[in-house]
Every structure is written in structure tokens, then in C-alpha cells.
Amino acid sequence: MTTATRTRIDAVIDTLPTRLSIGGHEVDSADGRTFAVHDPSTGDRFIEVADAGPADCLAALDAATATQPGWARTPARRRAEILSRAYDLVIERGAELALLMSLEMGKAIGESRAEVAYGAEFLRWFSEEAPRIQGRYTHAPAGGGRILVTKEPIGPVLAITPWNFPLAMGTRKIGPALAAGCTMIVKPAEDTPLTLMVLARIFADAGLPPGVLSVLPTTRAPELSHTLTADPRLRKITFTGSTAVGKRLIAQAADQVLGTSMELGGNAPFLVFDDANVDDAVDGALAAKMRNGGEACTAANRFLVADSIRDEFTAALAQRVSALRVGAGYDEDTQLGPLVNQRQLDRVHGLVRDAVARGATTLTGGRQLEQPGHFYAPTVLTDIPADARVLHEEIFGPVATVTGFDDESDAIAAANATEYGLAAYVYTNDLNRALRVAEALDAGMVGINRGAISDAAAPFGGVKQSGLGREGGSEGIEEYLETKYIAI
Numbered sequence: 001m002t003t004a005t006r007t008r009i010d011a012v013i014d015t016l017p018t019r020l021s022i023g024g025h026e027v028d029s030a031d032g033r034t035f036a037v038h039d040p041s042t043g044d045r046f047i048e049v050a051d052a053g054p055a056d057c058l059a060a061l062d063a064a065t066a067t068q069p070g071w072a073r074t075p076a077r078r079r080a081e082i083l084s085r086a087y088d089l090v091i092e093r094g095a096e097l098a099l100l101m102s103l104e105m106g107k108a109i110g111e112s113r114a115e116v117a118y119g120a121e122f123l124r125w126f127s128e129e130a131p132r133i134q135g136r137y138t139h140a141p142a143g144g145g146r147i148l149v150t151k152e153p154i155g156p157v158l159a160i161t162p163w164n165f166p167l168a169m170g171t172r173k174i175g176p177a178l179a180a181g182c183t184m185i186v187k188p189a190e191d192t193p194l195t196l197m198v199l200a201r202i203f204a205d206a207g208l209p210p211g212v213l214s215v216l217p218t219t220r221a222p223e224l225s226h227t228l229t230a231d232p233r234l235r236k237i238t239f240t241g242s243t244a245v246g247k248r249l250i251a252q253a254a255d256q257v258l259g260t261s262m263e264l265g266g267n268a269p270f271l272v273f274d275d276a277n278v279d280d281a282v283d284g285a286l287a288a289k290m291r292n293g294g295e296a297c298t299a300a301n302r303f304l305v306a307d308s309i310r311d312e313f314t315a316a317l318a319q320r321v322s323a324l325r326v327g328a329g330y331d332e333d334t335q336l337g338p339l340v341n342q343r344q345l346d347r348v349h350g351l352v353r354d355a356v357a358r359g360a361t362t363l364t365g366g367r368q369l370e371q372p373g374h375f376y377a378p379t380v381l382t383d384i385p386a387d388a389r390v391l392h393e394e395i396f397g398p399v400a401t402v403t404g405f406d407d408e409s410d411a412i413a414a415a416n417a418t419e420y421g422l423a424a425y426v427y428t429n430d431l432n433r434a435l436r437v438a439e440a441l442d443a444g445m446v447g448i449n450r451g452a453i454s455d456a457a458a459p460f461g462g463v464k465q466s467g468l469g470r471e472g473g474s475e476g477i478e479e480y481l482e483t484k485y486i487a488i
Helices: 003-014 054-073 076-092 094-104 109-132 168-180 194-205 221-229 243-255 278-294 307-322 342-357 408-416 431-440 473-480
Strands: 020-022 025-027 034-038 045-050 136-139 146-153 157-160 184-187 213-215 236-240 259-263 268-272 300-306 361-364 379-382 399-405 423-427 445-448 481-487
Touching (some): 020 054, 054 213, 076 194, 109 168, 109 473, 168 194, 168 236, 221 236, 236 473, 278 399, 408 431, 423 431
Parallel strands (some): 157 184, 184 213, 300 399
Antiparallel strands (some): 020 213, 034 045
16 A cells, blocks of 8 residues: 555545434434444554444434424425535545445455545436326316326435445435435445444535434444344335345235345356357456456356367466456455355355365466455356356356356256346357347346446346345336325
């Protein structure tokens, strides 16, 4: 790390919020507890933040409930203006936010800058959607009356966000909720609470009324979720994270019949057909696999490559992967940062060891790096047996697995042989095949000849055990609206 980088990091740390944001005020936790946030590039703690407990989440819900009627009545144009101002402030403070994300999550600084732009775009997109909430008015078909249909905010929302995209996973939920007229309580990930704590300040500076948005970092997530989902004043929960946790939250939500939006795990297939441009497919593979160090729910988990070009593709992929520059996320020349914590590092290495023990071949990587922090060498595995865990579990790390297929039907069958259905990728120069395969894949999102598919203007979400509902696009705001029918 250069002296200039250290100076910039220290300057950011000196200005960080360390307290809960409740009802427009920054406050200590009710029981005075705190927890440490660590730098995954070194393993060192660099700050302590307030640790919210049940009393704090009830105080946040009190504020959200009290503010909900007034915020729902706030003109859509005013809500849009606040979101638009928040967008401007995120962009203005982008350098600080990017450095903070690299510090608390470990992603390469270039990717953190890209996340600032991506995350901010949800605020701009939903600022434009707020004035476009529409109902309808028609004559009743049988005569003698009119049908009036309106859209109303669902009410106070609990959002639980993950650590892998600390800004974007927050704005993707906060943007549509505020645009729809909902108040919101956000529980950021324990590993990466600071980005959303800063975002709470940004919204205050943008003119968001006190009580509309509260941010509660905590190490006691189960207590917080149990407390809030048991309270009838809460009306919705939105979560991004593992399928296992999502199932537990859905079960909790059932008692109060809460609305749920769940963006859960993935096991994305990346299909490369024999007519694909191999160089383009390798470029796409790097984007789909190594973006964010593989710590993305849309990351390609299984590369399924036509046997006739598999050796060529695998050799080219291994060469490109082995050349990636691994280092601290905030160093300018880093292409691949550390994993977020030691648990994740151990889990990724365990998947690789299991595959190798069953007969897989390691073309590059396959090891932890001997240096401070949570670094794993970018890895390519081939000759992987069908029972290896790495083909069935979400990897969430810089490990690419390559297997072959004979024909199109085999490729589709292999791609769909999972309980997940979030993202999938297809490389082919045959348009008919591209559309045919895309329609046959069990996935909520399909990329054709591209390895990055996320877009604020598009609906993001999966099928099967990858979740419920959609985020982004014109569909995203519907998750925070109720439909009311008025008979006239």
C-alpha cells in the first residue's frame, strides 16, 4: 500500500458514522454494544460500530410506522426529487464510497467504482418511476358501475442486504421502496455495514424526512428479524442472501402474512456451443466468473463447453485466470481482491479440495495465498466428477469449473440439473439456437454472448429456489405496492 493510499483510507475512516441511524438521528445501541469491522485485505479491525438489538429495531419500527402515512401522502414528484438528489450525492461522493467498499469488503477498487455507478443508477431509475405509478378506471362490463384501481404503498419494509455489493444491494431495495411511498428499515451485512451507514447520511443530506429510512448494523440478525417480523406493523420483508436463510425468513413472514421479496442463491451455468467465438466466450467467462472475485449470485458456477472446443476454451481461460493480479482491494493495480472473511476462504478451499480428492484436475490456482488477509488464488478445475460438491453448491469465490457436453439437449439438461434458477449464460453465433436455448433454460435471467447482465432498467430475479419477486426495471416498484379496487 502506498503512503497516498494509506492517507486516503485514514481520511475516510475519520469521517465514518459509527452509530445506528434511527428516526433521523445517529444513536448508540440501547444496550451499548458494539462490534468490529475488519479489512479483508489484512484481517485487521479498523473501526467499531454500534450493534443494534431488539429495542433498537422496535424504535426504528416506531419511527417508520409514525412516518408512513405522511410519506405515503408525499407527492410522487417530491419523492422523485429526493431520490434524484441522493443519486447526485452518491456520484459526488463516489471516490469515498468506492474506497470504503474496497476497505470493508475487499473488492478491487476498479470494481468498487463501477458499483458506485451501478448502485446510484437504481436511485435515478426509481426517481423516474415514482411519478409513473398508475392505476386504471373503467366501466364495469355488466354496466351500472365503475371500476377504479389504485396502487398504494405496502407500508413499513424490512430490508436485509448482503455483503458482496454493499451499495448496490441497498439502493436496489431502498430506491423502489421510497419511490412507492414506503418507509424502510435496513439491516446491512455484519461484514460490510459502513457503506449503508454512509448512505443513510446521504439520504438525510438529500432531504429525506426523518423516520423514513433507518439503518441498523448488528451481529444479532436473527433477533432483529424475529422481533420485526412478529410485529404486525411491519408489512414486508425483502432479502438478498442464501437460500437457506431466505427459507427461514419466508417461514417467519408467514405468521403475519408479510409480503416477501427474496433474491437467493444461484448455480449459474455458462454454455459455450461449438459455433461460438472462443475468444469472446473467454472474455465473457472472465466477466461472469471473476467479477467481484466470484462473490456474486450471478457468477458463472459451471462452464459447460462443447467437447469439440473444450480444450481450446479451457486452456485460454486458464491462461487468462492465472494472469490476474491479486492484491489488496484498494491498490490501484489489483484485479482480484481477497475473499470477504476467513469463513468464506475456508469454504471455497473446501470445495476445491473435495473436487480434487474426487479426481478433478487443477489447471491453475487451487490454493490459499501465503500472505495476510483472505486471499485465494484464481482457480480453474477440469475433469470434474459429477458428484463433486463444487458442481452443486454455490462457490462464491474465484473458482471456475469446466465440463463438456455432446449436443444441445445434453447442455440444457445439465444446465437445468440444479434446484437453483437465477442466471444463465449462452455463447453461440446462431440466433435461433440462442433464443431456443434461452427459452429452455430454467433461469430468471439469461445473458446471450455477454458475461455481465445486471442493469437497473431490467428485472433481476430467479426461479425455483433462487427466489421470489423481481428487483429493478419497471417491475421492481410493484414489489412495494398494493392494489386496491374501488367499486363506484
